[in-house]
Amino acid sequence: xxxxxxxxxxxxxxxxxxxxxxAKAEGDAVEIDDLLAEVETDKATMEFRSFDRGxxxxxxxxxxxxxxxxxxxxxxxxxxxxxxxxLEQLAAQAGPPAAPVAADPGLVPAAVDPGLAPAAVDPxxxxxxxxxxxxxxxxxxxxREQGLELRGVQGSGPRGRIIKRDLEALxxxxxxxxxxxxxxxxxxxxEPSRIEPASATRRTIARRLxxxxxxxxxxYLTMEVDAGPLWDTRKALNADLAASAxxxxxxxxxxxxxILKACAGALRREPATNVSWRDxxxxxxxxxxxxxxxxxxxxxxxxxxxxxxRLSVLELSRQVRxxxxxxxxxxxxxxxxxxxxxxVSNLGMYGIESFSAVINPPEGAILAVGAVREEPVIREGRIxxxxxxxxxxxxxxxxxxxxxxxSYLATLRRLLEAPALLLMG
Amino acid sequence: MSARTIRxxxxxxxxxxxxxxxxxxxxxxxxxxxHYQGAYKVSEGLLTRFGERRVxxxxxxxxxxxxxxVGAAMTGLRPIVEFMTWNFSFVAFDQIISNAAKIYQMSGGxxxxxxxxxxxxGAARQVSSQHSHAVEPFYASIPGLLxxxxxxxxxxxxxxxxxxxxxxxxxxxxxxxLYGEKGEVPAPELDELIPFGCARVAREGDACTxxxxxxxxxxxxxxxxxxAAVGIECEIIDPRTLRPLDTPALVRSVRKTHRxxxxxxxxxxxxxxxxxxxxxxxxxxxxxDAPIERVAGLDVPMPYASNLEARVLPTVQRIVRAVRAxxxx
Numbered sequence: 001x002x003x004x005x006x007x008x009x010x011x012x013x014x015x016x017x018x019x020x021x022x023a024k025a026e027g028d029a030v031e032i033d034d035l036l037a038e039v040e041t042d043k044a045t046m047e048f049r050s051f052d053r054g055x056x057x058x059x060x061x062x063x064x065x066x067x068x069x070x071x072x073x074x075x076x077x078x079x080x081x082x083x084x085x086x087l088e089q090l091a092a093q094a095g096p097p098a099a100p101v102a103a104d105p106g107l108v109p110a111a112v113d114p115g116l117a118p119a120a121v122d123p124x125x126x127x128x129x130x131x132x133x134x135x136x137x138x139x140x141x142x143x144r145e146q147g148l149e150l151r152g153v154q155g156s157g158p159r160g161r162i163i164k165r166d167l168e169a170l171x172x173x174x175x176x177x178x179x180x181x182x183x184x185x186x187x188x189x190x191e192p193s194r195i196e197p198a199s200a201t202r203r204t205i206a207r208r209l210x211x212x213x214x215x216x217x218x219x220y221l222t223m224e225v226d227a228g229p230l231w232d233t234r235k236a237l238n239a240d241l242a243a244s245a246x247x248x249x250x251x252x253x254x255x256x257x258x259i260l261k262a263c264a265g266a267l268r269r270e271p272a273t274n275v276s277w278r279d280x281x282x283x284x285x286x287x288x289x290x291x292x293x294x295x296x297x298x299x300x301x302x303x304x305x306x307x308x309x310r311l312s313v314l315e316l317s318r319q320v321r322x323x324x325x326x327x328x329x330x331x332x333x334x335x336x337x338x339x340x341x342x343x344v345s346n347l348g349m350y351g352i353e354s355f356s357a358v359i360n361p362p363e364g365a366i367l368a369v370g371a372v373r374e375e376p377v378i379r380e381g382r383i384x385x386x387x388x389x390x391x392x393x394x395x396x397x398x399x400x401x402x403x404x405x406x407s408y409l410a411t412l413r414r415l416l417e418a419p420a421l422l423l424m425g
Numbered sequence: 426m427s428a429r430t431i432r433x434x435x436x437x438x439x440x441x442x443x444x445x446x447x448x449x450x451x452x453x454x455x456x457x458x459x460h461y462q463g464a465y466k467v468s469e470g471l472l473t474r475f476g477e478r479r480v481x482x483x484x485x486x487x488x489x490x491x492x493x494x495v496g497a498a499m500t501g502l503r504p505i506v507e508f509m510t511w512n513f514s515f516v517a518f519d520q521i522i523s524n525a526a527k528i529y530q531m532s533g534g535x536x537x538x539x540x541x542x543x544x545x546x547g548a549a550r551q552v553s554s555q556h557s558h559a560v561e562p563f564y565a566s567i568p569g570l571l572x573x574x575x576x577x578x579x580x581x582x583x584x585x586x587x588x589x590x591x592x593x594x595x596x597x598x599x600x601x602x603l604y605g606e607k608g609e610v611p612a613p614e615l616d617e618l619i620p621f622g623c624a625r626v627a628r629e630g631d632a633c634t635x636x637x638x639x640x641x642x643x644x645x646x647x648x649x650x651x652x653a654a655v656g657i658e659c660e661i662i663d664p665r666t667l668r669p670l671d672t673p674a675l676v677r678s679v680r681k682t683h684r685x686x687x688x689x690x691x692x693x694x695x696x697x698x699x700x701x702x703x704x705x706x707x708x709x710x711x712x713x714d715a716p717i718e719r720v721a722g723l724d725v726p727m728p729y730a731s732n733l734e735a736r737v738l739p740t741v742q743r744i745v746r747a748v749r750a751x752x753x754x
Contacts (some may be wrong), residue, residue: 138683141711157715157753163681164714165753 002057002077002086010039010046017041018352019073020065029075031363037073047371053138055079060090066280118257139243142167147207149214205299212361216277220356223409225416227372227389230258256346258318259369259389261422263344264288264308264316266412270366273408275340276364277399283362291360292320294327302326302360304340313422348372354390364399368392369413389416394424428611430511434467434604434724440585441468444684445475452656453588454481454490455507455544464509471720475700476669491517491542495524495594498540503589508544510552511598516685525594528571539592543585545601546574547640547690548727548738553681557688559639559726564596571621572667572709574598576642578608581666583619591621600640622669626678630658633748634678636701637688638663641739645688648744657752667697672737673713675701676709683714684751688739694720718747 007017010394030036030050037048058075065136072090075083083374133150135143143150155162159175164384166335198206234253242250267274267288276283288309291302303323308316326332348371357368377386391412395405415421431439445451453704457464457484459472473482483490487508494506509512514521523536548557565572569592571593575581583598588595627642628635628649637645640665649659660678664671679685685705702717723737 136714137710138714165754371735 001081002054002059002075003052004080004086004090005036005050005052005076006049006070007039007067007073007194011041011044013040014069016068017046018067019061019063019417021063022059026056026059028056028058030054032373050076052076054080057083058087067338074287088161104312133162134160135404136164138164139167142237144207145203147203149211149212199298200303201296201299208361209358212359216355216359216361217396218394218395218407219402220392221402222354222390222392223413225389225391225413226253227375227387227416229419230255230389230416231372231387234258251314251317253313253317254370255348257313258367258419260290260292260305260308260320260424261311261313261316261418262288262412262415262419263327263342264311265415265422266408267342268308268411270307270404270408270411272404273365273395273400275364275399276341277396278362282399285341287341289341291337291343291363292323293343293345293357293360294324296328296330301332301337302340302343303327303332303336304338343367343378344369349390354392354393357394359394359396365405365408366394366395368394385389427607430607430622431578431610431687432604433578433581433599433606433608434465436582436608436610437467437585437599438469438471439610439613440582440589442471442474444586444589445479450501451503452479452481452497452507453505453507453540454483454494455674456483456646457483457507458482458507461632463507465601467599467604468507468692471672480730487517488520491520492524493645494542495520495528495538496616497537498525498594499536503539503541505541505543505589508542508555510549510601511544511546514544514559514560514571521564521570521594521596522567525622526733528599530569537648538594538723541585541588541595543588543597543599545604546598547600547602548722548734549601551717551729551731553729554660554726559691559722560596561598561667561689562691563638565697565700566695570594570596570668572596572598573621573665574639575665575669576600576603576627576637577662579610579617580619580625581615582610584621584665586616587620588616592639598639601621603643606643610739619665619724621666622671623666624664624671626660626674627663628659630660631682632657633659633684633686633751634675634682635659635688636659636664636675636741637661637738637742638665638697639690641688641690644739644741645744647739648748651741651745652748657748657754659748664697664701670697670700670704672708675705676712679705679709680712680714681731682715683712684748685713686718686720686747686751688720688744688746688747690738692721693719693724715751715753718751720744738739 001332010017018041020040021039023290024030032050032053034050039046040049054076056074057077057079066074072331075086077083108176134155134156135150139150144146150162153162153166156166157163163229171370236255241252246382257275267415274285274288276285288305290305290308292305293300293302303326305319305323307315311319339362340363343363343366345357345366346369348369351371353373354370355368357366361365372387372389375386375388376383377388382390391409393405393409433738441453446650454466458468459477459480462469469478494504497504502550505623525540528538529537546558561572573584573588573595577583582604585597609647628646630649635645635649645661647679649661652659660682661676662678687698687701691698697747698719698721702719705717720743723741725737727737728734
């Protein structure tokens with residue numbers, strides 16, 4: 001008799017397995033211990049072997065499907081056997097959970113006014129194939145405003161929709177614990193704090209940074225760079241610009257312009273760092289679009305410098321200046337702040353030696369640039385005056401491994417210490 | 426004289442009498458409004474009081490007397506045209522829609538049409554499919570017309586006085602089943618006018634907003650009492666006029682309750698019921714915790730049999746059920 005084959009638990013800690021490849025096709029004969037499929041678990045790629053003998057009548061999941069242990073994956077039976085009833089049984093199991101209002105026998109579960117479109121009482125589609133979170137518009141707004149993460153919140157509405165009372169349950173839970181730590185109930189403040197409503201920008205920053213730090217496994221790599229050649233190059237470039245400006249105000253190249261140019265060039269040479277981890281997949285970016293952190297009175301914005309690797313230093317400098325001015329005038333259009341592939345944040349002008357930055361999701365990395373400082377350096381066994389610059393790269397470990405990030409920094413240092421290479425793009 | 430308790434039909438009569446007293450351009454015309462004292466006794470006594478030149482019995486010819494009314498309004502009078510029921514207005518559709526609603530625009534703003542068409546709207550206990558229409562979807566969809574649907578004697582009087590003084594053509598929808606309802610109405614000396622486009626909070630609550638007008642409001646109130654017994658406090662908003670519609674008041678209430686059920690006698694396809702849902706889903710989108718429900722007359726021609734008629738009209742039970750669905754309870 002035909003039976004449904006479920007995905008076995010292939011390791012003690014396996015919570016999910018990805019069925020990488022089927023070893024049998026529909027219609028193939030299967031012997032006990034025959035390889036059915038390869039499954040990637042949290043530990044390794046494992047063999048999924050048959051416990052039964054028969055014919056593989058139906059494959060229920062495609063290759064690449066992520067599955068919980070026990071999930072039905074195939075139907076095994078005798079050749080030509082009728083599997084309709086089993087498929088119906090599976091469809092019924094996959095149907096919607098019992099409607100939550102069913103507890104009250106006096107009420108119709110779908111609660112649809114019979115005067116309205118009868119289509120509304122059609123059964124809702126089965127469990128969503130995607131991992132889209134079902135939440136009411138109100139809940140989405142509250143989550144946005146309060147920076148709440150909805151993933152993992154148990155929804156009590158129809159089809160598991162998260163509704164307001166589910167958030168109330170969420171925020172009610174940790175409160176008593178916090179109170180027990182707080183000692184005296186009311187905190188004593190000489191003057192009560194002034195509470196200001198947060199601007200939309202501030203709320204967006206808060207939400208995105210919380211999302212970044214809570215969901216992205218950051219690690220940090222710091223490297224010191226000899227900034228002498230960079231310093232001299234900038235001087236030479238600006239002297240030339242001043243000489244050719246005539247009576248006009250001369251344009252000026254900043255150290256940051258050169259650093260951005262080097263960052264972009266290094267990303268082209270090290271494409272493994274120009275990546276993002278998004279929805280369980282690695283995205284390799286085909287362009288080098290740098291997000292540049294710009295401080296504005298109410299926070300921080302990150303306008304995007306498109307195709308930074310293809311711009312000449314002078315053109316890059318002009319575009320960066322224009323973006324920064326738009327940012328401070330709050331005239332950036334949304335599309336000018338979207339779609340960066342890598343961020344650069346520079347606090348050198350404040351004298352900050354080095355710092356670690358928070359990744360700007362969904363990007364995979366951010367470079368924190370410190371100040372160029374005059375320091376004693378050892379060259380050929382002698383202490384001589386030099387200029388040093390410290391760079392810290394924050395990486396998303398899901399997308400960029402340590403050696404990959406390190407290799408990027410090494411290339412970046414090579415470009416910064418030999419700025420002539422920047423001429424090559 | 427202070428506030429008195431009077432019937433809905435008396436409130437409408439008072440409004441007409443006070444306005445006819447105040448302004449000699451106001452007149453009443455319609456079938457049986459004079460010598461018979463009105464099919465529903467709304468105009469009782471007006472013929473004696475104002476005479477045959479201002480209270481006119483018309484033949485059974487709605488297209489004719491509606492057209493005469495429109496013409497009279499265009500030349501400076503302020504007619505009140507009574508339809509014995511709004512079902513009969515279909516014969517006069519062209520006069521209302523093509524003439525009354527259009528003349529101000531078509532004359533480049535030089536000719537106004539200050540006319541009130543009024544009469545009972547909706548089902549009226551076993552008058553069957555041709556005579557049970559809730560007509561608000563037809564008229565509220567026409568730019569150039571204003572539409573009022575009072576649910577209480579006080580609103581009926583205040584809104585009708587406003588309608589008579591308004592320079593636009595007004596569709597005034599009374600409830601046949603409401604004519605005998607009693608309610609407090611301010612003294613005539615107060616000359617209370619209720620402006621169009623101002624909704625009324627008929628009941629306060631925080632669990633769910635119920636929107637209802639005309640005769641459906643009574644059922645919403647009954648449902649709210651039943652729901653209060655199980656701890657669900659509904660807020661009831663009576664828009665009072667369907668065009669203009671007081672959207673801000675609806676949005677304010679939904680911002681408070683995060684849920685909404687719209688109750689109406691008219692059919693579910695389109696109409697003010699659907700219009701309200703449309704506006705709320707856009708303007709209160711981020712405040713909704715549940716889809717907006719509707720309780721409508723069922724999507725069929727009205728049956729004659731009383732047991733079936735009762736099932737077609739919105740019932741308290743259906744309202745209760747819809748509110749519980751919107752509250753997930």
